Amino acid sequence: MTTTDPAPDAGAATQNTPTLAARAENALKVYGSGDTEVRALDGVTCGFETGRFTAIMGPSGSGKSTLMHCVAGLDTLTGGAVFIGDTDITTLRERDLTQLRRDRIGFVFQAFNLVPTLTAAENITLPMDLAGRKPDKEWMDNVVSTVGLGNRLNHRPSELSGGQQQRVAVARALAARPDIIFADEPTGNLDSRAGAEILDFMRQAVTDLGQTIVMVTHDPMAAAYANRALFLADGRIVDEMDDPTAERVLDRLKQFGE
Amino acid sequence: MFTLTVRGLRSHLLRLGATALAVVLGVSFMVGTTVLGDTVKAGFDEAFADVNLGVDAVVRSDREIPTPFGAERVRIDATVVQQLSGEPNVAAVAGQVRRPIRLIDTAGEPIGNPNAGPPTFGLNWSEVPDLNNWDLVAGAAPTPGTLVLDRRTATDANISVGDSIGVDIASGTRQFTVSGIATFGEIDNFAGAPAALLSTAEAQELLAEPGTFDWITVAGANGIDQAELVAGLSGSLPDGTEAITGEAFSDESAGPFRDFINQFTTFITAFGVIALFVGGFIIFNTFAVLVAQRMRELALLRAVGASRGQVLGSVLGEAALVGVVASAIGAVAGVALAAGLRQLLDALGLELPPRPLALESAAFILPVTLGIVITVLSALLPALRASRVAPVEAMGAAAIDTSARSTPRLVVGAIAAVGAGVMVAIGWSAEPTRALQLIGAGLVATFVAVTALGPLYLRPLAGFIGAPLRAITGITGQLATENARRNPARTSSTTAALTIGIGLVTVIAIAAASASASVASATQRSFTSDLIVTPDSFLGLSPQVAEDIDALDEVDVATGLRFTFAGVDQPSIGPQGDPAVPDGGDPTLGLGDLRGATVLGIQPDRIDGLVDFEVTSGSLDDLTGATVAVSADEASKLGVGVGDQVTLSFQATGEQSFTVVGGLRREPVASRWRLHHLARDVRCQRAARQQGRPAGADRVRPRGGPHRGSPGSGTSGCRLPHRRGCRPRRPHRQPCRPGRPERGVAVRLACAVAVHRPHRRGEHAVAGGVRANQGDRSAAGGGHQGPPDRGDDRAGSHGDRHRGHRAGPGHRARVRRGVVRGADTGRTHLQRAVHPGRQPGGHRDHGHGGRSDGRAVPGVAGQSSGGPRRHRHRMTAVAHQAPAGSQTPTGSSAPARATTSHHHQEQ
Incomplete structure (x- = not known):
């Protein structure tokens, strides 16, 4: 397997490639100071190609969630830069960053993805409502039919199963046609069957709709749905793997423990 | 976004409904009283136009x-x-x-x-x-x-x-x-x-x-x-x-009438404002809790692209909707309240001019606006906190309450605390109206300070208060205490409503007790008589009542007291801006305008031992129809002393000149309320004007005979003074002609009778005598022997009250209030007997005593603390009434003495 020195290559490759939906350059995130200083991200440089499904793997505390939050504009870096497309989001003001999240980024969280007082359909169109835009009807129908919620669209989140809720969350992320979707342990709260459905669905969105997705997970089975896997440990990218399978990912992860 | 606001509202409907109740109440009180006030004022305007x-x-x-x-x-x-x-x-x-x-x-x-x-x-x-x-x-x-x-x-x-x-x-x-x-x-x-x-x-x-x-x-x-x-x-x-x-x-x-209604509605409106003020804290609290509960939802909104403004707007919009709906309900409820209040006043016998409710838009604009504004303002802080939520919290990071010791909070609390102190300090010595405003504002600031600074003291306080709980219940108490201490800011605003409620109740209770105590002590100092008999209507008592009581064997001496009002020329040094000119007067009197003063008429030869005026100079014995004794305050105001002339204007007789023959330390009654009340009893009373009638023409009735009745019964006879305790009594009577209005003091009917009880006599007999004389009107019961305990006393009075009320017309001469002196338990008999309906000193309008401690009221020397009195009334004039047609002092009869001004003198 090709696991040798991928990071410099990835960094060089992303530098001038127009097909990167997002990238981080020498991203640094430090919590605390002095003796209690924790380097959650210690100079991470990576890129996420357009139309690809990337999984970020790593043990707990490796910084994978922090990396995602920073690239998605939910959290700020201590140093380095993050680009969404060609936009350096580290220089954006709060208001512009909010707008960028709304218009160019989709999110799927592990839990509490939906506003409990809104119906499934209203949750799906929420980012567009916030922007004051009308959803593209045809695209909406396409997304909704892909999600396969049909008759449950007018139900509140509390009336939906966990799998259905996550499907609505993915549909919401897709509906605004963002440049990139970030998913944080999207299957973490689901049983394996519902999880597989969601992952299938996300994979489908990438292959059929050309969507770019970045997913943080610690589950090798989930990573197997991705086109590529990045491995983080101690705030650094330590490896990357194209077309990962569950076995290979598991093997790779076992090495961290040794 | 609006959908989100409405949905949010609907999902917290129950919690918000309870919140809205405070706003509904506040708005409805304000609207209701304004509508009622407008209606009644319009009614009176129309009535007087008619x-x-x-x-x-x-x-x-x-x-x-x-x-x-x-x-x-x-x-x-x-x-x-x-x-x-x-x-x-x-x-x-x-x-x-x-x-x-x-x-x-x-x-x-x-x-x-x-x-x-x-x-x-x-x-x-x-x-x-x-x-x-x-x-x-x-x-x-x-x-x-x-x-x-x-x-x-x-x-x-x-x-x-x-x-x-x-x-x-x-x-x-x-x-x-x-x-x-x-x-x-x-x-x-x-x-x-x-x-x-x-x-x-x-x-x-x-x-x-x-x-x-x-x-x-x-x-x-x-x-x-x-x-x-x-x-x-x-x-x-x-x-x-x-x-x-x-x-x-x-x-x-x-x-x-407008003034009266304004006072009434202002009083009730104050409750509305308090309700809104309390409501503000409740709303703040509710929204703070709602926001805390919804932290992740709000963070999610921020993550998927809601701006801070949108989050702020959704929370404020929710508050605004609550405010609008609650205020609208309050406005409607207010109209119903106005109709209900009018029914209530009608039922209480206060007949108001009949007319449809006056629904003027002005009555609604202020309360509704206030209701909405207070709701939105109260939600502002929680809404701001909501808008500051970090999007990353949607990932599950716990919301940490950082507001507990936030600097702005401490600054607000400190400013409010200092402001409260300053306002109360200034208000303490300000003139009454201003003092009320300042201290009221200080009160509000105090509540704000107590709430804002809660985090500073709530942790140790909760720990201290919770100690016994922990000791008794162990882990349960431990959890309760820790929960109270965990988020002191929230605990603080939660307790605010209770703080305000208990604070206000305490204020009112203390004010009532103080007023009661000051009246009681002033009364104790001045009224040294055993009983005070007052009428049950503003028409006063017939002079005959004093006569009849005086004639009782059991009574040593009884003397009538008369009140009237006179105008006093402003001193030539110019207006003093006396703010306490009686209601209806112009507080900015100019030269030539009259200042009101109360004039009390007494019988100087009989007043000894009944009322102590604390004569400081001259002598009450020199009171004649052309002389007065003047209270210290009034004397200094007028710049007069013994031997000087003062001019008083009376309604009946116009200007009259008097020579000052005495100075009094103070008036016999210190409280404005009480003085007013006594005065009201004789309000509109005609001066005893049947002067010149032969004495005793229709005065002396057989004992036990009806008192009311015969035309022209106004002439009073006056006996020569008795020595205290003289017995057997041989009433020596001589004609008495209550002064003609043309002469001297405009004296009105005796409105009170001071009775001195001789020693070692059965007081119950007084009751019997009075009752007989009053045609069963003024007294019932009595006749109890032996020193009753308090319980008996009360029970007896209850029984008596019923009898007394049923006994007869009772309109002129019912004995209203007993004033008892000394520790002699027998006095309760006398008091109760002459005073069937009420406990001694328990006149409800006077605020002193009350049923339970009524016995302690007047005459009990030593209870008067003599502390600084903020309300001062001055004895203006004590005048002796001259016989008709003569300026010369004679050994006459129905002397009149007078207290003064119901003024509140500014210091």
Whole structure:
């Protein structure tokens, strides 16, 4: 397997490639100071190609969630830069960053993805409502039919199963046609069957709709749905793997423990 | 986004509904009282416009005597009527007399409820048709000895033409024959008040002074403008009179009613404002909790692209919706409340002019706006906190409460605390109105400070208070304490409503107790008598009551006390801006305006041991019809001392000059309330004006005989002074002629009788005697022997009350209040016997004592702390009344002494 020195290559490759939906350059995130200083991200440089499904793997505390939050504009870096497309989001003001999240980024969280007082359909169109835009009807129908919620669209989140809720969350992320979707342990709260459905669905969105997705997970089975896997440990990218399978990912992860 | 707001609202409907209740209550109180106030004010305006229908101008004295009940004026000479008739543009002139009276029906019961409803008016039947708005519907116009009754009263009391009816006037009850029934235009009574119309001559004699009118109404020639008419008249008016337009007169007449209603509505509106203020804390708390609960949802919104403004807007929008809905409900409820309050007032006997509710938009705008604004403002802080939530918290990071010791919070709390201190400090020594405002504002600031600074002290406080809980219940108590301490900011705002509620209740309780204590101690100092007998209506007591009580074997000495009001010229040094000029007076009196003062008439040779005036100079023995004793305050204000002259203006007699013969440390009654109340008892009382009648002509009744009744019973006899405790009593009586108005002090009927009980006598006998003399009206019960304990005492009084109330008309001479001195337990007998309905000192209007501690009230020396009194009343004048027709002091009889001003003197 090709696991040798991928990071410099990835960094060089992303530098001038127009097909990167997002990238981080020498991203640094430090919590605390002095003796209690924790380097959650210690100079991470990576890129996420357009139309690809990337999984970020790593043990707990490796910084994978922090990396995602920073690239998605939910959290700020201590140093380095993050680009969404060609936009350096580290220089954006709060208001512009909010707008960028709304218009160019989709999110799927592990839990509490939906506003409990809104119906499934209203949750799906929420980012567009916030922007004051009308959803593209045809695209909406396409997304909704892909999600396969049909008759449950007018139900509140509390009336939906966990799998259905996550499907609505993915549909919401897709509906605004963002440049990139970030998913944080999207299957973490689901049983394996519902999880597989969601992952299938996300994979489908990438292959059929050309969507770019970045997913943080610690589950090798989930990573197997991705086109590529990045491995983080101690705030650094330590490896990357194209077309990962569950076995290979598991093997790779076992090495961290040794 | 709006959908989100509405959905949010719906999902917290229950919690928000409870929140909204405070706003609903506040708004409805404010709307309700405003609507009620508007309605009643409009009603009075209309009523007075009706009363003065056809009146284009009013001529009256320009000498106004401020009293606590509005201004009185010196009467005007009847000859002015003839003089005005000759003026150009004058179509008709009529003299008017109007006095409150009391009607006694054929069964001997008083008609109406003069203490609660509108007063019953005694009017003169004007012979000038244009200026007489009464229309006879039965019978004929009144002649001497007969009267015309309004139709409503006649119907209600089932009285018809030819019936006999009693009229209580100052000198007693007079019997009249009803000559006719009349309506007041379209209205069945005198614009809401019962009325009896006497022939003009008799009205002048009995209700005013012969040859005088209270005012004169003028109808202008066709088409003349009221102002033009007044301008024309003004040039030719006699000295000491003035003319105003009929409209101005109506407006002025309605003024006191408007003021009263304003006070009433202000009082209730205050509750509305407090409810909104408390509501503010509740709303703040509710939204703080809602926001905390929704942190992740709000973070999610921020993550998927909601701006801070949108999050802020959604929370504020929710608050605004709550505010709008609650205020709207409150507005509707307020109208219902206004209707309900009016029913309540009606049910309480306070009849208000009937008219539809006045729904003016102004009544709604302020309360509704306030309701919405307070709701939104209260939600502002929680909304701001919501908008600051970091999107990353949607990932599950716990919301950490950082507000507990936030700097802004501490700054706000510190500023509020300092502001509260400063406002209270300044307000402490400010003049009353300003003090009220300042201390009120300080109170609000205190609540804000206590709430804002909660995090500073709540942790240790909760730990301290929770200690026993922990000790008793172990882990449960531990958890409860820790929960209270965990988020002190939230705990603080949660407890705010309770803090405010308990704070306000405490304030009111302390204020009531203080007022009660200051009245009690002042009364104890001054009234050294064993009993004080006061009437149950504002008409006062007949002088006969003092006589009858004095005649009892059990009584050592009893003396009548009389109150009236007089105007005092402002000292030449200029107006002192006395803010406590009685209601209705102008607080910015100029030179030449009169300041109100209370004049108390006494019998100086009998007052010893009954009331202690603390004479500091001169002697009360020198009181005659032309002399006065003056309180220290008043003396310094006027710059007079013994030997100087003072001039007082009386309603009946105009200006009178007196020589000061004594100085008094203070007035006998320190509390404004109490003084007012006593004074009210004699309000509108005619001076004892049956002067010159042979003594005892109709005065001495067989003991036990009815007191009420015989016409002309006003003459009082006066005995020579007794020595205290002298026995056997051999009443030596001599004619007594209560001063003519033309002479000296305008003295009114005895409104109180001070009784000195001889020692070693069975007090219960007094009760029996009084009861007998009063025709069972004033006393019941009594006769208990031995020292009762308090429980017995109370029980007995309850029983007595029932009997006392049923016993008879009771309108003139019911003994109202017992004042007991000393530790002699037997006194309770006397007190209770003479005072069937109430515990000693427990008069509800006075606020002193009350049922439970009533016995401690007056006369118990040593309880008067003598601390600084903030309300000071001064004895103005103690005057002795001269016999008719003479300026010379004689050994006369019904002396009159007087206290002073109900002024609140500013320091």
